Amino acid sequence: MTIRAAAEQDYPAIARIQLQCPEAAQWPVGDYSNFRTLLATGEAGPVGFLAWRQTAPDEAELLNLGVLPSARRLGVAAALLATLCEAATGEIFLEVAITNPGAIALYGKLGWEQIATRRGYYDQGKTDAVVMKKRSW
Numbered sequence: 001m002t003i004r005a006a007a008e009q010d011y012p013a014i015a016r017i018q019l020q021c022p023e024a025a026q027w028p029v030g031d032y033s034n035f036r037t038l039l040a041t042g043e044a045g046p047v048g049f050l051a052w053r054q055t056a057p058d059e060a061e062l063l064n065l066g067v068l069p070s071a072r073r074l075g076v077a078a079a080l081l082a083t084l085c086e087a088a089t090g091e092i093f094l095e096v097a098i099t100n101p102g103a104i105a106l107y108g109k110l111g112w113e114q115i116a117t118r119r120g121y122y123d124q125g126k127t128d129a130v131v132m133k134k135r136s137w
Contacts, residue, residue, distance in 0.1 A: 001075070040076050
């Protein structure tokens, strides 16, 4: 597997991955051009993506992450997150739906710390978000 910065020609592949990941935010394809996006590629082609931004010199935010169902539990998300930690500086923050215990467990296993809950953050006020952070170094 390789991880690289995504380019505009990768957006259709990212959209295909996103459609197969209902727990990921469902962004319009063009929105990825506004953020740094990583693409994970396996032997059969793109298998995962991660969008993020550096919000301040000492703070970054993970915005969206998706891995094809067929490529889950193979280290794709962990590799994307490790690449994010290498590229970002300072503390990295994320929000994840409380209804996504698999993602919460993965982040915890990789050293992310739960720091807060945002009430009604998702689904038009119906679902809480867990706020997590990790240092990039």
